[in-house]
Amino acid sequence: MYLKDMQTGQRGLVVRINKGHAAERRLFEIGLVPGASVEVVSRHPFHGPLLLQVGNTRIAVGQRIAEAVEVEMKSSTGNTP
Amino acid sequence: MTIVIIGNPNVGKSLVLNRLTGSNFIVSNYPGTSLEISEATLKLPNHEIKIIDTPGVYSIFTMGQDQQVIKDLLQKEKPELILNVLDATNLERNLLLSFELKELGIPMIVLVNQIDRARRSGMQIQRDRLENILGAPVVFFSALTGEGLMELMQMLEKNIDETAWPSSIESFFEQGKKPECVFQCRECSIGSESCLSSEDFRRAEMARYTAQLVEHKQSETQRYWIDKAEKLLDRPLTGTILLLALVFLGFYILLKFIELSEGPISALLNPLNLIIENFVANLLPPGIVNTVLSKAIPEGLIIPFTIIMPAMLMVSFLMAILEDSGFLPRYSVALERVGRLFGVSGQAVIPLSLGFGCRTPAVLATRLMPTIAERFIVITILSIVIPCAATIGVMAAVISTFHASLMVLVITMLTVLMVLGFIISHLMPREEVFVYELPPLRIPTNKNVLKKVRLRFAGFFTEVLPLLLVMNIIIRALMESGFFKLFHSMEGFTRALFGIPADAFVAVLVTMFQRYLAPLVLLNINLTPREATIAIAMISLSLPCLPVMVMTVREIGFKGLIKILIIGFITSFIVGAALNIILPG
Numbered sequence: 001m002y003l004k005d006m007q008t009g010q011r012g013l014v015v016r017i018n019k020g021h022a023a024e025r026r027l028f029e030i031g032l033v034p035g036a037s038v039e040v041v042s043r044h045p046f047h048g049p050l051l052l053q054v055g056n057t058r059i060a061v062g063q064r065i066a067e068a069v070e071v072e073m074k075s076s077t078g079n080t081p
Numbered sequence: 082m083t084i085v086i087i088g089n090p091n092v093g094k095s096l097v098l099n100r101l102t103g104s105n106f107i108v109s110n111y112p113g114t115s116l117e118i119s120e121a122t123l124k125l126p127n128h129e130i131k132i133i134d135t136p137g138v139y140s141i142f143t144m145g146q147d148q149q150v151i152k153d154l155l156q157k158e159k160p161e162l163i164l165n166v167l168d169a170t171n172l173e174r175n176l177l178l179s180f181e182l183k184e185l186g187i188p189m190i191v192l193v194n195q196i197d198r199a200r201r202s203g204m205q206i207q208r209d210r211l212e213n214i215l216g217a218p219v220v221f222f223s224a225l226t227g228e229g230l231m232e233l234m235q236m237l238e239k240n241i242d243e244t245a246w247p248s249s250i251e252s253f254f255e256q257g258k259k260p261e262c263v264f265q266c267r268e269c270s271i272g273s274e275s276c277l278s279s280e281d282f283r284r285a286e287m288a289r290y291t292a293q294l295v296e297h298k299q300s301e302t303q304r305y306w307i308d309k310a311e312k313l314l315d316r317p318l319t320g321t322i323l324l325l326a327l328v329f330l331g332f333y334i335l336l337k338f339i340e341l342s343e344g345p346i347s348a349l350l351n352p353l354n355l356i357i358e359n360f361v362a363n364l365l366p367p368g369i370v371n372t373v374l375s376k377a378i379p380e381g382l383i384i385p386f387t388i389i390m391p392a393m394l395m396v397s398f399l400m401a402i403l404e405d406s407g408f409l410p411r412y413s414v415a416l417e418r419v420g421r422l423f424g425v426s427g428q429a430v431i432p433l434s435l436g437f438g439c440r441t442p443a444v445l446a447t448r449l450m451p452t453i454a455e456r457f458i459v460i461t462i463l464s465i466v467i468p469c470a471a472t473i474g475v476m477a478a479v480i481s482t483f484h485a486s487l488m489v490l491v492i493t494m495l496t497v498l499m500v501l502g503f504i505i506s507h508l509m510p511r512e513e514v515f516v517y518e519l520p521p522l523r524i525p526t527n528k529n530v531l532k533k534v535r536l537r538f539a540g541f542f543t544e545v546l547p548l549l550l551v552m553n554i555i556i557r558a559l560m561e562s563g564f565f566k567l568f569h570s571m572e573g574f575t576r577a578l579f580g581i582p583a584d585a586f587v588a589v590l591v592t593m594f595q596r597y598l599a600p601l602v603l604l605n606i607n608l609t610p611r612e613a614t615i616a617i618a619m620i621s622l623s624l625p626c627l628p629v630m631v632m633t634v635r636e637i638g639f640k641g642l643i644k645i646l647i648i649g650f651i652t653s654f655i656v657g658a659a660l661n662i663i664l665p666g
Contacts, residue, residue, distance in 0.1 A: 026516050029139030031174040033285050044317040049417045049427065049515060051315050055173040055292070058315070060414040062426065062515025 001073065003038070003050065004066035011039045012071035019068035027065070031057055038071065083131045083158050084237070087151065087182060088166035089175050090137030091520050093194045095119070096224035097166055098134045101233070118154060125238050133158065139174070141181050142281070146448070155187075162237075163189045169199035169206060169221075170521065173292035179215055180284040189217040190236060197223040198521075207295045214291050225526070311522050314411055321415045327408065335395045339477065342391040350386055354379035373558045381553030384478055384604075385546050392474035393438075393541050394534065400438045401533035405525035409434065413517055425450070425502065426515045429459045436467035438537060440625065443467075444632040457641055458505050460633055464625035465649050466498045471545055476617060479603050483613030489664065493618045493656060501652065544628075556591075556602055579657035580666075582606065585616040589623065589653065615660045623653035 006012060014036045017024050031054045032038065041051040047063045061069075088094045098104060102121035123130040135154060136147040165182050167175040172193075182189055193199075193206060212219045218236060222229035314320045362375040403409050409431055413420075417427035428450055436443035440463050447463070450456045468476060480487055559565055568583045575586040588602035603616060624646060625633065633642045 023516075025140075025143055028281065028285070029143065029177075030516055030518055031177075032516075033282070035286075035289075042316050042320075044321075044414065044418065046418055048317065049414050051414065051519070055289075056171040057174055058519040058521070060410075060417070060427070060515070060517045060519060062417065065516060 001071060002067055003040075003052075003061070003069040003071055004063065006040045006071065006073070008040050008042055011037060011074045013037055013074060014069060015072050016070040017068060018070065019065065023065065023068070027061075027069070030059055031055055032059070032061075032069065037074070082128060082162070083133065083160040084162045084164050085151075085154060085158065085160040086132065086134045086164045086166055087141070087178070088137060088194075089139055089168065089171075089178060091518070092137065092166050092168040092171075092175065093224050094134055094137065094166045097164070097192060097194060097222065098132055100224050100227065100230055102132060118150065123234075123237070125234065128238070130237060131158075132164075133160070138178070140178060140281075141185075155185075160187065163187050164192055165189055165217075166192045166194050166222075169193045169196045170202065170204070172206070172296060173289050176288035176291050177285055180287050183215060183217070189215075190233070191215055191217050191219045192222045192229070192233065193219060194222045194224060196221040196228065197226055204296055211291070211295045214287075214294070307522050307524070314408075314522070315414075315519070317415075320411065324408065324412055324415050331399050331403075335392065335399065336477075338395045339388060339391045339474070343387050346387045346391070347383075350382060354382060357382075369558075369561060373554065373561050377554040377557035378550065380557070381550040384475060385541070385549050388478050389471050389474035389545055389549075390541055392477075393470045393545070394538055396438045396470035396473075397534045397537035398530065400435065400537070401530040402525055403434070404533070405523065405529055407520045407522045410517060410519050414519070417515060422499070422502070425455050425458050425462075425506070428515070428517060429455070429462075432459050433463060433467060436463045436469060437473070438470055439540065440464070440467060440469045441628045441632050444629055444636055447636065453637070457637060457644075458502065460637060460641070461505055461645050461648060462498065462502060464629055464633065464645050465501065465622055465652055466494060468494075468621060469626075472621070476621060479613065479617055482604060483608050484610045485613040485617055486610065489614050489660070490618055490621065493660065494621060497622050497652060497656060501648075505648075556605070560605060578661065579615055579619065579654075580661035580664075581612045581616050581619075581657070582608070585612060588616060589619045589657075611664055611666070614664065615657055618660055619653045619657040622649075622656050624649040 001012075003012075014032060014034050016034060017027055017032070019027075027033070032052070036054055039053040041053050041058065043050050049060045049062050050066050052059050052061060086094050086098060098119070098121055102123045104119075104121040118136070119134045121132050121134075123132055133154065135151050138147050138151060141148055141151055163182055163185070165179050167179065179189075179191060191211070193211075196206070199206065206221070208219050208221065220229045220233050220236065222233065314323060358375050358379050361378060362371060365371040365374065412430045412434065413427035415427075416430050420427050420429050429447075432443045432446040432450075435446050443463055444460055447456045447459045450459055476490075479485065480490070565584055565587055568587050570583075571586065572583040575581055575583050579586065584606040585603060585608060591602055603613065603620075608616065624630075630642055630646075633645065
């Protein structure tokens with residue numbers, strides 16, 4: 001499944017990023033790498049950006065990126081990072 | 082001895098430099114504040130140390146503009162020491178860069194900044210473990226409280242012995258540092274610099290592992306109100322409403338402030354102006370010079386002091402609050418959808434809103450944009466549509482003098498913004514990659530806000546006031562000498578096309594020099610509300626001012642500026658002609 005399919009509050013592990021090198025590199029720098037744990041903090045309506053919590057960083061990504069990041073859902077229990 | 086400060090964006094590098102050297106670099110709470118290299122000197126008892134601040138980067142092994150700046154700098158300066166500044170609250174991401182820097186082989190001191198904030202949120206960092214893993218001394222630092230400052234200075238003094246420039250670094254400067262690509266990277270045979278190598282992943286793994294090892298979190302129960310505010314702001318509906326309400330409040334405060342301050346300032350200025358007028362009139366022999374100066378100097382003081390000064394003061398203050406609190410990047414997110422209509426990503430909000438203060442630094446801030454194409458779009462919109470604080474001030478004066486229609490002007494500007502953004506964005510290729518880091522909310526410190534207001538407002542006395550005064554004298558002289566009458570032959574042309582007298586058209590042309598000068602010409606002629614509305618619209622939507630032009634050439638080159646100027650002229654003329662047709666006569 002992809003980042004775009006996740007609901008607010010859900011957590012997952014990044015599996016793969018299917019977007020050109022440039023985007024991949026940028027995401028890598030900001031901490032969104034395969035293996036990283038992400039939580040969807042909120043989703044803006046009308047295909048707006050997604051707010052993610054990656055480690056201690058809060059980042060916003062556009063829809064195009066949310067469509068390209070493949071994730072594996074974690075069981076939705078537990079609220080501690 | 083030379084030290085280079087390197088760190089992620091928005092970790093407080095400039096603040097560290099300011100603390101160390103007592104210098105005064107602008108500090109904000111959004112990534113990308115220091116887009117240029119700044120330099121200061123630290124005087125220790127026996128030594129002088131040159132400290133160089135660099136733009137924030139997440140990685141030095143990427144091939145971006147900023148990375149090149151750092152590469153060139155390292156090669157040129159051959160620093161004896163790297164001061165790697167980390168954000169204590171965000172170790173995992175920050176450590177990635179530390180591991181990269183470690184590989185350069187230049188001696189390094191790791192400065193864990195914002196340690197106070199990390200502690201407040203209940204996090205503890207194990208210093209000795211971190212030192213062991215990084216193989217470099219670690220200093221806990223708080224630019225806010227001054228913690229770690231003495232320790233760092235002592236450490237610098239001890240570390241002063243000159244070390245040999247590591248030979249391992251040369252491979253870093255050679256472009257061909259070829260990453261050994263991992264399996265996902267299918268095109269690694271091209272040697273793309275942005276390709277992620279297994280080394281990159283190893284370092285990321287190290288960073289994550291290290292962060293987990295050294296961070297010791299206490300209870301998660303400390304939830305103070307900033308946390309709550311952050312939650313509210315980062316929720317789409319409440320966040321957007323709150324942010325828009327704040328903008329509205331900001332504009333309300335701005336206009337109210339100008340309105341309230343105009344009375345007292347005029348009351349102070351009028352007697353002073355009378356004195357100046359008499360003084361000048363008596364000083365010089367009677368004649369045209371006397372007439373021009375005795376009229377122009379007092380006149381030239383009224384608008385700057387009664388309108389531009391309060392506007393610049395308040396805009397500087399509001400912008401400082403917006404920047405330091407961490408609200409600004411949140412606007413990027415809330416307005417991402419809107420921005421895409423204009424063909425720019427949400428990041429554009431930062432330079433565009435800075436433009437309301439002064440457009441010159443705003444052009445610099447367009448470096449935040451991910452692509453050159455988007456930079457061009459944002460600079461064009463900035464140059465043509467966005468009114469800066471000084472412009473707003475003068476516009477307000479002209480609007481009230483001639484009872485021009487504010488509504489028509491606002492609608493015209495918004496329409497131009499939409500149409501222009503739409504057209505340019507469809508002419509230029511672009512890739513929509515919106516990734517942006519949101520800094521945690523902070524309460525702005527009085528000191529920092531004051532400093533920013535002072536720095537920005539200084540431009541009033543050094544640039545705005547002298548320019549307006551000089552130009553006012555020139556314009557007055559041109560009027561007294563009858564020069565503007567030469568343009569009267571154009572009357573038929575300007576009347577037919579734009580519905581404004583030739584004098585007003587001259588004002589439109591004056592925007593070439595400085596947009597906020599044009600209204601000075603307008604104030605000296607008689608205009609009907611309709612004529613004034615059209616003339617102001619044409620002025621508001623025309624060319625960038627001279628300082629912005631200079632900055633634009635520096636940033637995107639001469640060709641870019643020429644394009645913007647052509648677009649500006651066309652826009653202005655189309656707006657004039659269109660309004661002339663639409664507005665009832």
